[in-house]
Amino acid sequence: xxxxxxxxxxxxxxxxxxxxxxxxxxxxxxxxxxxxxxxxxxxxxxxxxxxxxxxxxxxxxxxxxxxxxxxxxxxxxxxxxxxxxxxxxxxxxxxxxxxxxxxxxxxxxxxxxxxxxxxxxxxxxxxxxxxxxxxxxxxxxxxxxxxxxxxxxxxxxxxxxxxxxxxxxxxxxxxxxxxxxxxxxxxxxxxxxxxxxxxxxxxxxxxxxxxxxxxxxxxxxxxxxxxxxxxxxxxxxxxxxxxx
Amino acid sequence: xxxxxxxxxxxxxxxxxxxxxxxxxxxxxxxxxxxxxxxxxxxxxxxxxxxxxxxxxxxxxxxxxxxxxxxxxxxxxxxxxxxxxxxxxxxxxxxxxxxxxxxxxxxxxxxxxxxxxxxxxxxxxxxxxxxxxxxxxxxxxxxxxxxxxxxxxxxxxxxxxxxxxxxxxxxxxxxxxxxxxxxxxxxxxxxxxxxxxxxxxxxxxxxxxxxxxxxxxxxxxxxxxxxxxxxxxxxxxxxxxxxx
DNA sequence: CATATCTATTTGTATAGTCAAAAGTGGATC
DNA sequence: GATCCACTTTTGACTATACAAATAGATATG
Numbered sequence: 001x002x003x004x005x006x007x008x009x010x011x012x013x014x015x016x017x018x019x020x021x022x023x024x025x026x027x028x029x030x031x032x033x034x035x036x037x038x039x040x041x042x043x044x045x046x047x048x049x050x051x052x053x054x055x056x057x058x059x060x061x062x063x064x065x066x067x068x069x070x071x072x073x074x075x076x077x078x079x080x081x082x083x084x085x086x087x088x089x090x091x092x093x094x095x096x097x098x099x100x101x102x103x104x105x106x107x108x109x110x111x112x113x114x115x116x117x118x119x120x121x122x123x124x125x126x127x128x129x130x131x132x133x134x135x136x137x138x139x140x141x142x143x144x145x146x147x148x149x150x151x152x153x154x155x156x157x158x159x160x161x162x163x164x165x166x167x168x169x170x171x172x173x174x175x176x177x178x179x180x181x182x183x184x185x186x187x188x189x190x191x192x193x194x195x196x197x198x199x200x201x202x203x204x205x206x207x208x209x210x211x212x213x214x215x216x217x218x219x220x221x222x223x224x225x226x227x228x229x230x231x232x233x234x235x236x237x238x239x240x241x242x243x244x
Numbered sequence: 245x246x247x248x249x250x251x252x253x254x255x256x257x258x259x260x261x262x263x264x265x266x267x268x269x270x271x272x273x274x275x276x277x278x279x280x281x282x283x284x285x286x287x288x289x290x291x292x293x294x295x296x297x298x299x300x301x302x303x304x305x306x307x308x309x310x311x312x313x314x315x316x317x318x319x320x321x322x323x324x325x326x327x328x329x330x331x332x333x334x335x336x337x338x339x340x341x342x343x344x345x346x347x348x349x350x351x352x353x354x355x356x357x358x359x360x361x362x363x364x365x366x367x368x369x370x371x372x373x374x375x376x377x378x379x380x381x382x383x384x385x386x387x388x389x390x391x392x393x394x395x396x397x398x399x400x401x402x403x404x405x406x407x408x409x410x411x412x413x414x415x416x417x418x419x420x421x422x423x424x425x426x427x428x429x430x431x432x433x434x435x436x437x438x439x440x441x442x443x444x445x446x447x448x449x450x451x452x453x454x455x456x457x458x459x460x461x462x463x464x465x466x467x468x469x470x471x472x473x474x475x476x477x478x479x480x481x482x483x484x485x486x487x488x
Numbered sequence: 489c490a491t492a493t494c495t496a497t498t499t500g501t502a503t504a505g506t507c508a509a510a511a512g513t514g515g516a517t518c
Numbered sequence: 519g520a521t522c523c524a525c526t527t528t529t530g531a532c533t534a535t536a537c538a539a540a541t542a543g544a545t546a547t548g
Contacts, residue, residue: 005502029527030529039503040503042286042502043503045529045530046501053297059528060510060511060529061528063529065528176469178469179444179463180441180465181440221422226422249531273498286532289501293500304498304499305500305541306541306543308498
């Protein structure tokens with residue numbers, strides 16, 4: 001038998017991840033959940049505290065509990081969004097959409113992405129310029145089934161990574177980081193020599209087992225690095241943490 | 245006023261991080277902590293649950309609660325240890341200590357490591373061989389002030405990373421991942437050409453603001469990648485595996 | 489000898505309350 | 519209008535207790 005607090009946790013998590021409860025949506029107050037599940041307040045509290053820790057919920061006395069704005073886990077964030085990182089480091093960041101078209105996945109690509117063949121996707125190529133220098137090529141595929149709004153998005157206001165984060169909560173992400181030699185096309189775009197070492201990040205992001213996006217980001221090895229400072233979870237996380 | 249459960253949490257965390265309670269040490273049982281702190285069992289339980297989540301404690305019914313073997317934070321994308329990762333992925337792993345000597349840090353290096361000049365360190369160079377192929381050069385510095393036992397350790401039974409993890413809990417880690425061309429020495433050791441793209445990981449690990457170790461690990465770009473699957477703040481698994 | 493069973497210990501989950509702290513609301517007063 | 523205070527809602531911390539589940543260790547059995 002699944003513990004009650006886990007059932008509550010899972011129910012609410014599912015609603016949020018399914019997009020049923022959007023960010024800002026008010027979660028039933030403890031008292032209501034007590035009634036709904038026929039359990040004690042402590043049990044409800046345990047579930048909600050775990051959701052706070054999971055980053056899906058924020059709580060405030062007197063005001064209530066709300067679905068949190070989707071936020072990348074801080075330890076993943078470090079390699080998440082070039083623009084954010086650049087401006088955190090005090091650099092100027094621009095980007096240019098080099099290509100943008102809607103396609104259907106052929107079977108080879110579909111298999112590669114672990115997705116279904118024939119799905120409609122938006123394919124984007126984007127150059128990131130940090131401090132005046134070309135710093136990354138971003139080649140991205142967005143599944144239009146999962147993110148229909150992408151069809152009409154121009155990415156003029158925010159680059160694809162940032163726009164997606166504001167649209168879709170993610171439930172799973174897979175990263176691969178490699179060192180690769182620059183191919184001809186990449187070398188031209190990044191203004192480096194062919195064969196130069198490049199840092200290559202591939203990320204797939206899912207929402208409830210539906211692929212949201214596949215992206216490959218290639219950085220010149222001499223102009224970019226991934227860095228992060230990590231602490232083992234600082235304040236008590238997970239269960240019954242007060243300050244969040 | 246600090247909540248009781250936080251006080252308990254902090255007290256125990258401090259003891260573990262200070263090395264006062266070593267991995268495997270039995271933590272007082274809930275009942276004893278109830279007596280010690282004059283609070284209820286639920287409060288103690290909350291603190292211990294948080295410590296479990298924090299990764300510092302493991303608990304088992306009837307047996308008790310124990311200081312966990314130090315582990316890399318699960319949400320951190322990182323190779324905790326090549327050997328472990330390799331065998332998880334089903335590969336055979338060997339390693340060879342190429343060099344081992346005790347030195348004192350000169351001022352240049354000390355500044356680089358953000359440490360004090362004149363400190364005694366153990367400097368190790370180590371080659372990792374996965375599936376019969378040279379897969380990583382590990383160049384490591386261990387601060388003997390922080391880890392005195394390293395002075396007499398031969399690393400015959402376990403490679404430095406694994407040995408350190410079993411010895412020292414960490415409270416902070418800094419990672420840098422880059423793509424670099426192989427220099428002459430590295431190329432020779434890894435049996436690749438000079439200039440070939442290599443994946444380069446630098447990690448510094450601290451225990452309570454005292455540097456434990458500085459390590460630079462260089463992988464051939466075509467034989468290694470970092471990969472990780474993340475679920476926001478859950479129990480992400482990460483796998484760093486040799487590529488074909 | 490091995491093996492199955494019982495028992496005591498320790499953690500895990502849950503209840504049904506109490507009191508406290510934060511913070512939004514509205515009302516009294518200037 | 520503006521300011522301060524009391525009121526109310528909602529979360530945060532905690533108690534004292536209960537019973538369940540896992541299991542190490544002792545005991546009984548074949």
